[in-house]
Amino acid sequence: MSDEGEVILDQTGRVLGPRAQTTRQRLLDATTGLLDEKSLRDLRVADIARQVGTSPAAFYQYFKDVEDAVLCLAGQASNEMPSILEHLDGDWRGEAGLERARRIASAFIDHWDQHRAVLRIRNTASDEGDARFQAVRSEAMQPVLMGLAAQVKRNRGDKPATGEHPLAAAAGLAAILERLAAYRRELERFGVTRDDLVETSARIVHRTVTG
Numbered sequence: 001m002s003d004e005g006e007v008i009l010d011q012t013g014r015v016l017g018p019r020a021q022t023t024r025q026r027l028l029d030a031t032t033g034l035l036d037e038k039s040l041r042d043l044r045v046a047d048i049a050r051q052v053g054t055s056p057a058a059f060y061q062y063f064k065d066v067e068d069a070v071l072c073l074a075g076q077a078s079n080e081m082p083s084i085l086e087h088l089d090g091d092w093r094g095e096a097g098l099e100r101a102r103r104i105a106s107a108f109i110d111h112w113d114q115h116r117a118v119l120r121i122r123n124t125a126s127d128e129g130d131a132r133f134q135a136v137r138s139e140a141m142q143p144v145l146m147g148l149a150a151q152v153k154r155n156r157g158d159k160p161a162t163g164e165h166p167l168a169a170a171a172g173l174a175a176i177l178e179r180l181a182a183y184r185r186e187l188e189r190f191g192v193t194r195d196d197l198v199e200t201s202a203r204i205v206h207r208t209v210t211g
Contacts, residue, residue: 010061024062026052028076031069035117040070071132074122077115078140083107088147092155098206105177105201109194112181120182145174148209156211169208177201 008016008024016024030051034043043066045056063069087103090096112119125133148170156166180187180201187197 011064012061016062020062023052023054023058027054027059027062028069028073031066032073032115032118035070035121040066040121070118070121071136073115073118074133074136075139077111077118077122078136080111080114081140081144084111085143085147088144088151092151092206092209097210098202101202101205101209102198104205105198108177108181108201109184109197112178112184116182123178123182141174141178145170148173148205151209155209164208173205173208176204 008021010016010020027048030048031043034047034051038047045059045066048066048069049056049059059069063072084104084107087100087107090100092100122133122137126137145167149167152164152166152169156164180197184192184194184197188194
């Protein structure tokens, strides 16, 4: 679902040149900015085109509709998930492992801070059964899920004494990290700082991975 390394086509199947790709990306950037102000339901193609200084007809050269543009944005966000995976490998014991978990929690929060509106739409559409958004969410989260499961297995074995399944434990951790990152701003209203969230999330991850 990502654009990186792929040939990008317009709606007629023609390959986009550099100038057209720039215009397409400007439309995507405008979509991102407007989603911070409007819901997906309220956002119109004309709003996006006006932001870029072009016509709705130009938008339809690149995307079927607003939802299609958001799907592309969700794919672009997925490209950033490998940066989180970089923190998974290595020693998870003691303070070094806890610091590793802090980096993972911080990376999740940064990822959501940058793409909050798009990721919320992605997750909502995925939960509602939209196969397109389910695929792009899976592309982003499955490597994290499998990486966490591998670390649980490595540090605690195939069948920890607590009876936790490594993959189920990893799924729980991924859900916690994503959910807390998604609602960071809401939690701030109750006095939970970013540092609080990183530390709490990290300790949950570290305890689960190491037992």
